Amino acid sequence: MKTNRRDFLKQSTFLIGGTMINNDMSNSSDIFGIKFFCPRWGANDSWDDFCKRVKEAGYDGIESVHSLDPKLQKEELTALEKYELKIIGQYYQSFESNFDEHLKSFEKHLRNLVSANPIFINSQTGKDWFSFDQNKKIFETAFRIEKETGVKIVHETHRGKCLFAAHVTKEYLMKIPDINLTLDISHWCNVHESLLADQNDAVDLALSRTNHIHSRVGHQEGPQINDPRAPEWAKTLESHLAWWDKVVERYRKDNKILTITTEFGPANYMPTLPYTQQPVANQFEINVFMMNLLKKRYLI
Numbered sequence: 001m002k003t004n005r006r007d008f009l010k011q012s013t014f015l016i017g018g019t020m021i022n023n024d025m026s027n028s029s030d031i032f033g034i035k036f037f038c039p040r041w042g043a044n045d046s047w048d049d050f051c052k053r054v055k056e057a058g059y060d061g062i063e064s065v066h067s068l069d070p071k072l073q074k075e076e077l078t079a080l081e082k083y084e085l086k087i088i089g090q091y092y093q094s095f096e097s098n099f100d101e102h103l104k105s106f107e108k109h110l111r112n113l114v115s116a117n118p119i120f121i122n123s124q125t126g127k128d129w130f131s132f133d134q135n136k137k138i139f140e141t142a143f144r145i146e147k148e149t150g151v152k153i154v155h156e157t158h159r160g161k162c163l164f165a166a167h168v169t170k171e172y173l174m175k176i177p178d179i180n181l182t183l184d185i186s187h188w189c190n191v192h193e194s195l196l197a198d199q200n201d202a203v204d205l206a207l208s209r210t211n212h213i214h215s216r217v218g219h220q221e222g223p224q225i226n227d228p229r230a231p232e233w234a235k236t237l238e239s240h241l242a243w244w245d246k247v248v249e250r251y252r253k254d255n256k257i258l259t260i261t262t263e264f265g266p267a268n269y270m271p272t273l274p275y276t277q278q279p280v281a282n283q284f285e286i287n288v289f290m291m292n293l294l295k296k297r298y299l300i
Contacts, residue, residue, distance in 0.1 A: 032251060032254075032256065035086075035257060035258075036260055036291045036294070036295070038054045039287070040064035041063075047076050047078070047079040047080075048078075051080060052079075054085060057288050061080075062080070062088070063087070063089075063122065063261045064089070065089075065090050065092070065093065066115070073115075087117075088118055088119060088120060088122055088261065089113035091121060091125075099134050102127070102138075103141060106125075106141060110153065117151075120153065120212070121153045121154070122154055124156045125163065126138045126161055126162030128168075139176055143178060154211045155179055156181070156214070157184050159190065159223065165192065166196060166202035167202050169206055170206070174205075181209045182213070183207070183210040183212070183244075184213075186214070186217060186218025186223045187218060188218075189218040190221070193220045194220055195220070208250070212260070213244055213260045214261050215240070215261070216263045217233065217236060217237055223269065224265060224269045227280070227286060228286065228293075229286075229289060244260075244294070248298050260294060262286075262287040262288075263287070264290065265283065270283055
């Protein structure tokens with residue numbers, strides 16, 4: 001009998017070192033390991049073709065939005081089941097400037113993501129220009145949905161959102177202790193025009209609250225270097241690796257599964273050539289490079 005997507009995910013496990021790990025990898029306390037996820041962002045091929053190449057590259061799953069279109073939902077979930085890939089839900093879609101409309105949209109998209117039965121949801125929460133109390137209300141909505149559905153929601157350090165800067169995030173983490181983070185520290189390098197050497201307290205607090213990593217490498221003038229394989233970015237790459245090392249060591253010490261999405265993006269995150277607008281490097285190749293680099297660093 002063919003199982004449906006929800007039953008498949010509920011029943012599926014990872015075998016790591018002889019230990020069966022359940023679907024909620026981020027909360028597992030059985031044995032240390034890292035699971036790698038590929039962003040759907042930037043991919044233009046069909047769901048089946050995308051999932052096939054993701055699987056062949058060695059990923060454990062994908063990170064993606066979940067369409068509101070039932071036809072596209074079916075294509076997505078069928079491909080994920082076919083290739084035995086897990087999904088991290090990704091939320092960013094609420095662009096309403098009116099707070100009440102934004103909050104309503106936020107809940108709609110989170111509940112739609114829950115319907116895909118993700119291992120958790122990564123949320124680009126709030127806006128940088130909403131007040132603290134408004135963003136707090138958005139967090140409270142996420143906490144309520146998390147409690148009602150049992151699907152964990154982690155909140156990304158992202159430009160334009162409420163956790164857009166190191167010092168601002170520090171305030172939120174101190175005042176709202178239930179916030180768990182997706183660490184995309186590349187944004188902070190860009191926002192602060194630095195590699196954050198003067199904000200160690202804020203960075204260390206964020207690292208201690210990190211549940212998921214986006215392993216994109218940013219720099220002082222942008223959220224994404226053009227190619228992490230290039231020698232001119234060695235120092236910048238090492239700075240990011242040093243931050244990720246601390247998160248990995250915490251998960252290793254606690255015998256928990258860590259999730260990492262190799263989230264180098266397409267143009268215009270990826271720099272382009274003038275006039276032709278051709279990307280200067282291949283997004284998918286770079287993400288696979290980052291996955292293999294981190295596997296070698298942390299798992300081999």
